[in-house]
Structure formats: C-alpha cells, structure tokens
Amino acid sequence: MSSLNVAVIGLGAIGREHCDIYSTLRDVTLTAVVDPAAASEDVSRWPDAKLKSSLDEVLADDSIEAISLCTPDHVHFDDAKKIIEAGRHLLLEKPIAAVPDQAEKLVAIAESSRVVAMPGHTLRFEPRYHHARQVVSGSELGQIVHGYLRRNNKVSVAARAAGRVSVGYFLGIHDIDALQWIASANVVDVQARETRIRDASGRQAAAIMATLGLESGALIQLEAAWALPENNPTDLDARFRLVGTSGELSIDSYDSGIHVTSDHFALPMPAGAPMYGRAQGALREELASFVQCCLDGGPLPITMREAAQAVMVVDAIEESIRSGRLIPVRQCQ
Structure with a gap:
C-alpha cells in the first residue's frame, strides 16, 4: 500500500483537527467526513472530502481504508467494533470506551483482527x-x-x-x-x-x-x-x-x-x-504514526490493551x- 484513503467520524474540536492534519500529510487522502450536524459548506475546507450521512455509508465505500473515530465516548464501543470487524484500520480517540467491560472487549476484537487498531493518546x-x-x-x-x-x-x-x-x-x-x-x-x-x-x-x-x-x-x-x-x-x-x-x-x-x-x-x-x-505538534505525530503503521505494518506505538x-x-x-x-x-x- 503506497497511499491511504481516510475518513473522519465526528467533527467536534478534535475531529476537525484530525481533518486538518490528514489533509496535509503525504500519502494520505481525506476522502470522507461524517457528522450529523455538519453541512456541505462546513467541509469545503477539505476539498477531497465528501460529507457522508453515517458510519455505515463510510463502511459501504470500499475505497476507504482507515477511519479516525472522534465521536463522544459513550458511542466509541459500538462504532469501533463495527469498524474493526469491517476490516478497516482504526484510530480511536481516548478514552477507547466508557466502561471497563467494553474496553476489554475492544482489546479482544483488536488483537484477533488483522487491522491496525491504535488508540489516540497524544502524550x-x-x-x-x-x-x-x-x-x-x-x-x-x-x-x-x-x-x-x-x-x-x-x-x-x-x-x-x-x-x-x-x-x-x-x-x-x-x-x-x-x-x-x-x-x-x-x-x-x-x-x-x-x-x-x-x-x-x-x-x-x-x-x-x-x-x-x-x-x-x-x-x-x-x-x-x-x-x-x-x-x-x-x-x-x-x-x-x-x-x-x-x-x-x-x-x-x-x-x-x-x-x-x-x-x-x-x-x-x-x-x-x-x-x-x-500542522505540527504531538497530534500530528500521532496521526502520522498511525498512517505509517497502516502503510507498512510496523509496530504500534500504543496498543488497545495499554489504553484499556x-x-x-x-x-x-x-x-x-x-x-x-x-x-x-x-x-x-
């Protein structure tokens, strides 16, 4: 894989930062964004990105290979599970789940998959x-x-x-x-x-x-x-x-x-x-590391088990x- 098509789910403050960073990284195309409150004019700053209505619509697009999940904590588990099981690489903003049982289940799902599943802990x-x-x-x-x-x-x-x-x-x-x-x-x-x-x-x-x-x-x-x-x-x-x-x-x-x-x-x-x-700083380094892991299969700098x-x-x-x-x-x- 020489380049990566990425979608961002959730356009709150951190989701918009993800979009801004992906749009400047080499070997990455920000192809889709999802946010129920967003309008098409809200995403015009990312010219390659299409506004989609839901995560399901993103997963129906086989050209999208990786997803940044920047939604509220309480919906992380269901969406992350769906993304991993669909065979897409996942960058999951912290915390990975809102309760321990969900975090532990995500560890099992991630470790049994063949995708990159990386938590977002910027420090x-x-x-x-x-x-x-x-x-x-x-x-x-x-x-x-x-x-x-x-x-x-x-x-x-x-x-x-x-x-x-x-x-x-x-x-x-x-x-x-x-x-x-x-x-x-x-x-x-x-x-x-x-x-x-x-x-x-x-x-x-x-x-x-x-x-x-x-x-x-x-x-x-x-x-x-x-x-x-x-x-x-x-x-x-x-x-x-x-x-x-x-x-x-x-x-x-x-x-x-x-x-x-x-x-x-x-x-x-x-x-x-x-x-x-x-873009520069810790979040840029985090997303660049995620992209590199997706492209070359290198070791993750942080695992789902550690985040759990x-x-x-x-x-x-x-x-x-x-x-x-x-x-x-x-x-x-």
Missing part, C-alpha cells in the same frame, strides 16, 4: 514525555518512590463537555496512560475524592484528587480539574513529576516561554499550532469516589 508523541520514558527506562532515577501529575483546564472545557464525561475520563486519563507507559508499571490501587463544587452542568465534579499505587510500591498523586477561570493566562496548567531513589524529573506545561502583554496578560501555547500551512488499562484506572478512581474506599484496579485480561 505518547510529545517529545518531553518521550524523553522522560527514556530517562526512566535508563534507570537514571533509580526506583520510583513518589510523583505528582496535574492537568487543569479552563471552565470552558467543562462547558464543552456538557456533563457527558467526567474530568477523570476527559483529562486525568492522559496522565494515567503517560504514567504507566513512562514508569513501565501499572497502577494497582487507587484512593480518590472529588470536589462538591460541580461544573456548569451540575453533573460532574470540578476537580478530582487521587492517590495511585503502582505495582512497584510507589505512590503518585493525580490532580485533574477543569475549573481555571477564563481569564487565566494559559489554557493548560499541567505537571508531570517523578522522584526516584537516585534522581528526579519534572515536566511543566504551564509556561511555554512566550509571554504576551496587551490589554491582558497571556501565556500562549503555540506548540500544536500550524506553521506555514502545515488506563480506562481500568479511571473506573477505579470513580468507584473510590463513590465508596470512599481504597479500590484495587482491574487488570485487563
């Missing part, structure tokens, strides 16, 4: 996190003792989620996957609490805190929240820190090194913004919040 493609994995795997930190993970977004992000998904599944799962990957160790138990203060929908907590126990015996504190005020100078306040017996590493994503002062003070984050008409294990951790966090107890994390079978 795997962020250079600083990739380097952190090399540091830890090279034993520069010694044995990990403790750590701290933080991911805070503005209240507008919670408003966009509109109560459909918890902050653990929307934000915390990024750092949970990164932790298990970088540390090469699974989380085996969790203790968690959430704020009584809710998001604007009233359905989700504004913030959660969790203590994650690694199989090595290390303890990691996780903070995930979408309560930053809109006038906060940066859209993202994130931190990843591990302390070991012989070293320490930290990644700080609050200040990218550019400060802008006009009628307000801002800390822009241009790392993923297009340059010279070309992150789902298991978030589910345990939410059970701990409900029960007030230390919860063992189910291990993906």
Whole structure:
C-alpha cells in the first residue's frame, strides 16, 4: 500500500483537527467526513472530502481504508467494533470506551483482527514525555518512590463537555496512560475524592484528587480539574513529576516561554499550532504514526490493551469516589 484513503467520524474540536492534519500529510487522502450536524459548506475546507450521512455509508465505500473515530465516548464501543470487524484500520480517540467491560472487549476484537487498531493518546508523541520514558527506562532515577501529575483546564472545557464525561475520563486519563507507559508499571490501587463544587452542568465534579499505587510500591498523586477561570493566562496548567531513589524529573506545561502583554496578560501555547500551512505538534505525530503503521505494518506505538488499562484506572478512581474506599484496579485480561 503506497497511499491511504481516510475518513473522519465526528467533527467536534478534535475531529476537525484530525481533518486538518490528514489533509496535509503525504500519502494520505481525506476522502470522507461524517457528522450529523455538519453541512456541505462546513467541509469545503477539505476539498477531497465528501460529507457522508453515517458510519455505515463510510463502511459501504470500499475505497476507504482507515477511519479516525472522534465521536463522544459513550458511542466509541459500538462504532469501533463495527469498524474493526469491517476490516478497516482504526484510530480511536481516548478514552477507547466508557466502561471497563467494553474496553476489554475492544482489546479482544483488536488483537484477533488483522487491522491496525491504535488508540489516540497524544502524550505518547510529545517529545518531553518521550524523553522522560527514556530517562526512566535508563534507570537514571533509580526506583520510583513518589510523583505528582496535574492537568487543569479552563471552565470552558467543562462547558464543552456538557456533563457527558467526567474530568477523570476527559483529562486525568492522559496522565494515567503517560504514567504507566513512562514508569513501565501499572497502577494497582487507587484512593480518590472529588470536589462538591460541580461544573456548569451540575453533573460532574470540578476537580478530582487521587492517590495511585503502582505495582512497584510507589505512590503518585493525580490532580485533574477543569475549573481555571477564563481569564487565566494559559489554557493548560499541567505537571508531570517523578522522584526516584537516585534522581528526579519534572515536566511543566504551564509556561511555554512566550509571554504576551496587551490589554491582558497571556501565556500562549503555540506548540500544536500550524506553521506555514502545515500542522505540527504531538497530534500530528500521532496521526502520522498511525498512517505509517497502516502503510507498512510496523509496530504500534500504543496498543488497545495499554489504553484499556488506563480506562481500568479511571473506573477505579470513580468507584473510590463513590465508596470512599481504597479500590484495587482491574487488570485487563
């Protein structure tokens, strides 16, 4: 296979980014998009893409070889299952499913298929996190003792989620996957609490805190929240820190090194913004890796099994919040 015809299902914020990136990648043609709310003029920015009415219509087109599934979390399982069983390559946005049973079933379906089924966890493609994995795997930190993970977004992000998904599944799962990957160790138990203060929908907590126990015996504190005020100078306040017996590493994503002062003070984050008409950043690297795996059959940088294990951790966090107890994390079978 020398080129790849791709469709994108779901034209929310992340789905549109997928479309923009695919339209600039070599050896890729964005041939179709699906979104019930989209009109033909909405997709004119991608001239090769046809607006189709449903996933079934996409799967009826034998020329489409790969699909990015960017729909809401609660419909991931049914659509992903249908795509894999139809023999199409799949890039599935995180989380791969909304409940552990569905995640585990997707692992079985993917591992028994002959298609590329790759989860979308962008921190795997962020250079600083990739380097952190090399540091830890090279034993520069010694044995990990403790750590701290933080991911805070503005209240507008919670408003966009509109109560459909918890902050653990929307934000915390990024750092949970990164932790298990970088540390090469699974989380085996969790203790968690959430704020009584809710998001604007009233359905989700504004913030959660969790203590994650690694199989090595290390303890990691996780903070995930979408309560930053809109006038906060940066859209993202994130931190990843591990302390070991012989070293320490930290990644700080609050200040990218550019400060802008006009009628307000801002800390822009241009790392993923297009340059010279070309997409760049971690999401581009993720999609380019997916395309390369589809074209040459190379090893996946992240598997469905790894993504499913992150789902298991978030589910345990939410059970701990409900029960007030230390919860063992189910291990993906």
